[in-house]
């Protein structure tokens with residue numbers, strides 16, 4: 001029975017590798033966070049349950065849960081938690097760990113969009129909103145993409161009229177000046193974070 | 201003018217609840233002179249506002265009566281009611297306390313015949329019943345009141361109603377000439393026993409105590425169950441006076457919460473267990489109580505009591521801190537929302553009435569005591585040499601049930617006695 005298989009050290013791992021993960025053990029299982037979450041009925045595990053699963057060493061189940069990806073950052077749980085757990089932050093930290101470990105649920109829309117946003121932003125150092133919207137619309141195939149784009153047509157036209165959306169952005173789009181410097185910064189930041197969180 | 205004899209061999213006890221009475225009696229029965237200062241018109245404190253006592257389910261009046269008798273019989277205790285200590289100067293063995301006495305407008309001629317109350321016309325809030333009902337502007341705070349003496353509200357002074365009240369008294373007991381007085385008293389040691397107050401439930405926003413009439417507190421529930429209470433002992437809910445047979449109890453309402461009271465108030469689990477038995481007593485097999493809890497803390501020997509309540513078919517336990525309460529405006533029913541910890545089931549449960557098991561806040565925060573005393577983060581007094589000859593007792597020092605409050609009071613009496621003995625040995 002190898003440790004890798006049973007992951008009895010999952011709580012320790014969360015404490016080390018997840019931002020503010022050291023607060024997980026402070027949870028007293030009262031349930032206020034779960035009852036207060038506006039998304040509560042729509043996800044697999046409420047925060048209270050996730051925290052208990054972490055303690056129980058259920059690594060795969062926790063990291064492949066869709067719950068962290070459903071968090072809207074409304075902060076209701078943090079405001080009400082009698083133990084002042086930074087629940088929202090822990091949720092985001094868990095989502096990041098899940099992503100890095102390749103355990104985030106496949107096809108989870110928030111996870112997918114997060115990746116798209118990141119790729120879009122880091123490519124040229126600027127968010128290209130036109131390309132970002134289009135990649136979101138067309139992520140489920142061409143036919144669905146056309147339907148999505150048609151449905152959003154009036155919004156797009158409005159944005160264009162107001163000068164908030166430039167159709168020319170489709171041809172490359174605006175960029176920052178020092179792209180290679182920006183990429184070097186990102187690389188360094190990632191190295192630092194990876195070393196700190198033992199993620200490499 | 202109120203005459204009080206006090207020296208630096210006198211023990212001043214502030215607060216006349218069960219703790220202050222106990223400290224005063226223990227010291228006086230050991231031969232010390234005691235002045236007992238109580239803010240209310242009567243002694244007994246919050247214990248006199250309970251219907252029954254855990255764990256034996258006896259009536260608290262019984263224990264109080266014994267203490268009232270002991271107080272009455274003991275010439276060494278001087279009781280000052282409607283009095284507050286506003287200043288303390290000096291040091292251990294030699295204090296001077298400033299005591300402010302509010303006028304009662306009724307002197308010791310009062311026989312408690314009640315004619316003045318019959319003559320009174322206006323109603324005022326009934327503080328004894330946590331303002332759930334009204335009393336006449338001339339009133340006896342409660343049936344067991346000690347001293348058995350009426351009080352006249354300042355609002356009728358100088359009015360035709362006041363004249364009528366005065367004329368109704370055959371014993372010349374009504375005295376509108378009484379003024380607020382300020383006394384300076386000597387004392388060698390001071391026992392501070394100002395007790396507790398219920399945590400302000402309105403601060404727990406998702407429970408809507410200030411918005412929903414059928415969300416009440418545990419102290420109010422004691423008054424509803426008491427035959428001397430505003431409903432004559434019937435458990436009727438405030439919105440429509442309907443019998444509340446299906447009652448929810450929410451534990452840790454404010455306690456164990458970084459946003460409210462940090463401490464566990466200790467008594468409230470057992471108090472709610474006790475209150476489920478009130479529902480049982482009134483409605484028999486129709487009674488339904490549900491206790492929503494994080495974990496039941498029925499401390500040490502109260503575990504037996506918990507086991508007894510557990511076995512009662514009318515009582516259900518849900519392991520969950522309720523997230524939110526909504527009251528249905530049409531039916532008046534209250535719906536509790538949350539997720540339980542045993543299986544993580546989402547619930548929306550309907551009840552007739554919700555009782556919030558609010559915790560204990562110190563009535564006087566440590567920082568408000570008019571002397572240098574140490575206090576913890578919640579404002580309860582902590583003991584230590586820095587306090588000199590001032591000793592905390594009962595719920596002024598911690599959230600305690602009566603048993604523990606009385607133990608703490610006896611301990612503080614012993615400490616105060618030691619100070620007085622030292623003073624006496626020096627003075628010979």
Ligand SMILES: Cc1cc2nc3c(=O)[nH]c(=O)nc-3n(C[C@H](O)[C@H](O)[C@H](O)COP(=O)(O)OP(=O)(O)OC[C@H]3O[C@@H](n4cnc5c(N)ncnc54)[C@H](O)[C@@H]3O)c2cc1C
Nearest residue numbers: 215217218219239245246253254394395396594595601602
């Ligand atoms: C709902 C409920 C049910 C409970 N049931 C039980 C039970 O069944 N069994 C049990 O053992 N315990 C029970 N308790 C606990 C019990 O009420 C306390 O242990 C008890 O009241 C403590 O007594 P005390 O004298 O320390 O404080 P208090 O009863 O608060 O007395 C303090 C006294 O000091 C006076 N005072 C306050 N400030 C001043 C001031 N500035 N100057 C002068 N006087 C002042 C007050 O007027 C009061 O008379 C219950 C509590 C609650 C809330």
Ligand code: SF4
Nearest residue numbers: 027028030031033081
């Ligand atoms: S509200 Fe806080 S203490 Fe309660 S279950 Fe959620 S995280 Fe744990």
Ligand code: SF4
Nearest residue numbers: 452455465466468469
């Ligand atoms: S005694 Fe019970 S209800 Fe009261 S604070 Fe402690 S755990 Fe909560």
